[in-house]
Amino acid sequence: MSSGGVRIQGAAGLYANPFIGWSISLEDAALSGLAEALDGELMRARLQARLRLRLGGGWSVTRCAIVRWRHRPGTRASIQYRLDVNDGGTRHWHGLMASGSLFSGGKARRLEKTLQPRTVGPDALLPGRALAALYEPETRLLWQFFPFDRALPNLKAVIAQALPLREQLLAPTFGDAVVELRPVRFRPGIGCTLHARDAAGRGLYIKVYPPGQAAGAFDRFRTLCRAWSGSIAADGPTAIGPRWCCDALDALASPVAEGVVLTDLAPAGPAAPRSAVGRQQSLAAPAAQVADALLGLHRSDLRGLQRRPADQVVASARQAAERIARVLPDQAQPLRDLLHALRPLATPGPVVPTHGDLKPEHVFIRAGQVQLIDLDDAVLAEPLQDLAMLVSRLDGIMIEHADAYAGHGGPARVDGAAQAGLSELRDTLLARYLERMPDAWSARRLALHRVSALLLVALHFVQHLKPDWPLLVDRVLRHAWTLLRE
Template sequence: MLDVFRRHLKPVPHKPYQIQECIPFRFRFRQGTSRCVLQYTLRLVEPATGQGCSQWATGLIYAQAGEAERLCQQMQTSIQRQEIPEAWRSFEPVDFIPDLNMLVTLFPHDHKLPSLPRVMAGMSADLKPLLLDQFGPGDWQVGRCDIEPMRYRTELGAVVRYTIAGRNRLTAGNETKRFYLKVYRNQRGRETYQLLRSLAERAGAHEKFFSVIKPIAYLSELRTLVLEEAAGTSLQEVLLHDSDSLTAVRAVARAVAALNQSDIPGTRAHLLEDRRAELKRAAKLLRWACPQLRPLLDQITAAVVAGFEEVPAAPIHRDLKADHIFLDGERVIFVDLDSLALGDPVVDATHLMSYLIARVGLSTVSFEQARAAVRAFAEEYCAHVPVAWHRRLPIHYAAALVEVAAGIFRRQEPSWPETLLALVEQAGLALAGRL
């Protein structure tokens, strides 16, 4: 794709960037759907200065003939180029590659996230006082605001970090704070904001065991949720750099057990049929990606589906990963609660365990260290939940391993064939009662 982008992307005037590298980092495709979404990171360099930068590009390929070109023309007539920040104007934000029948869009333009360019452009008049209020008493002014995109999934959402250097004009004091802005394609962020506000108001009921990230505001016009930075250190950083990481893992296990046994209200249900569908989609993708794994995948899928059972629903985070959990002294803080639902509580534990053993975001952690973390987590979690939950753990762990393997393939992570084989084999071991 490097040569393709070099030939077809059109530089904006007075921005003669050259594309040095093109790195695929995510794709979405489901058999039976009408399109494929491919995301790339472009490494750019300005020849005159030698300065480099990165920009995300998305390619969309449609099954219906002419659809990509039609959408390209539609977007080109409606795009508000003036809303794209100057720093992100490298190539035309929308283009069409005839050879591939591919529609290409460049971040931050996204027709399903129309407010994203404005969020990337800086603080709005409504947002600025809200963020300055977080600095506390005094006459605070913005000295500098650095804006950095942290995560982007085409048409689905983005996370942007604002790092603000504030200055108190009354005391001449300086302080730097970070804030996270989550941009949504719909008003779902409003639900998350209301949930987080509700949890903050009744924090005493669960704060002994865990807490959640503090919401600052929801900006309806921008479909954007504004959050404070989580205190402490992420579990991911602890696992990567702390020699006593198992103590942290056990603290997290107790917090997850408390979350699953809390009375947090859920507005959505994660049903058993949803769980089956997720597993079957993941297994189908893996069969296509690695045909040699089909017999083992068929065996695992059949055993897991047969082992699933209806149980009383409990609060579940549904997206627990090492970078969604922070430790601040004895406190455990959960972030990214958009998927909070009511479902089988062991889904949370096994989801996190699968990400740990797969070493997602933990590439320097050895397999032995990851397995020790999984075992420590499972042991501590089981010590703090009803015994009836224990026997469901292997079933859901096997399902989670298949699902995380599918995610690794979608992201085309390095050495994915070997990783997929190891994770599917681990799923078989889980069903045999061997973590």
């Protein structure tokens, strides 16, 4: 088995889409089609040929963008694509989601035979309806077209608004109103989140799980809320999560969090100019509120949570470093040096209730009240993990959108005013939290958690093929070394 043979090339002008700035190729003897599956232009041509062969007519695929990829050497790989497709006539589908899976052995070919519907309805010309799965023999890749996902068998019924969904999840909010469902996040094999909205502007989020998982997630959140109300102080955060469960469709419904998401507090740029004093007044207060809310959660006696293993922080950092080194071999030694520098800090610390996977988009502020969403991963862990995850993801936003890394057809960059606002948010969060936290939590351990979280940020850049991702990874690692030396 080989995981070498890395090819990295700039893709400016190669793919005219906003999802990819660089292409990548990996070789794996057990997954012979991996390098080809990571070539968007090649897969576009091959998929077009297979659609024409299977469905007939003048089908064409005009875009095939890689949104995300994962690789387990010698075992399997998963690539998420976004497609522009038309049927050679009047019907066009822009941004069609699809996934491609590679397995060692002949599993992909066997799965297509198992999953493929025996008949194709006369009106089912959209790939997601005409085909559940499509095997591409040259690459040995199994295509699955949204909304079909073999691990989410009820997703199609949810999108079709089957009766159990309307009665149990939609009716409490919308009554008999016409509701539009729009996918906002799709992770093949893991879950899909859809935004439900009616003409009156009322909204709801529907999350679809693999079979048997929705009820357990709902029960865990209800248990969490019962404990939350009795243990979180008034200045602590409010938990926003699922209110209704539909066991029959493995789906949960959650209200839309009200307020301003944390990153939207930063000024939008020249269109909304503010003085330095104005920015300080607008950002210092909400940043302090978030810090105080986290302290309220971390000081609580919230019970019923699982305990995260003490060595998981370093283990996750090591796994991220190994995956990055696989595609950036020049960074292998710097990554090993970074992990070595973390070892003296990797000792067990205090354990408290935590969010478990805190991102800026999980934090909302409304009238001085902090709301947290996506508490599926709430665990007992070190308190500084939450803080480190939050500020490291703010760092990642600033690094990704820094003006120094403009180019290669990527999205518009965050301007200087917004960069300054995000920096102020981060610095105020850190200062306020560290000033008020108990001494026993040891600020010295913050570097361990921030560097570990930054490695996850770097891996995110790689797996999503962010524009200029090799340069972004280098910038993240330089920032990590700066933190360790402070």
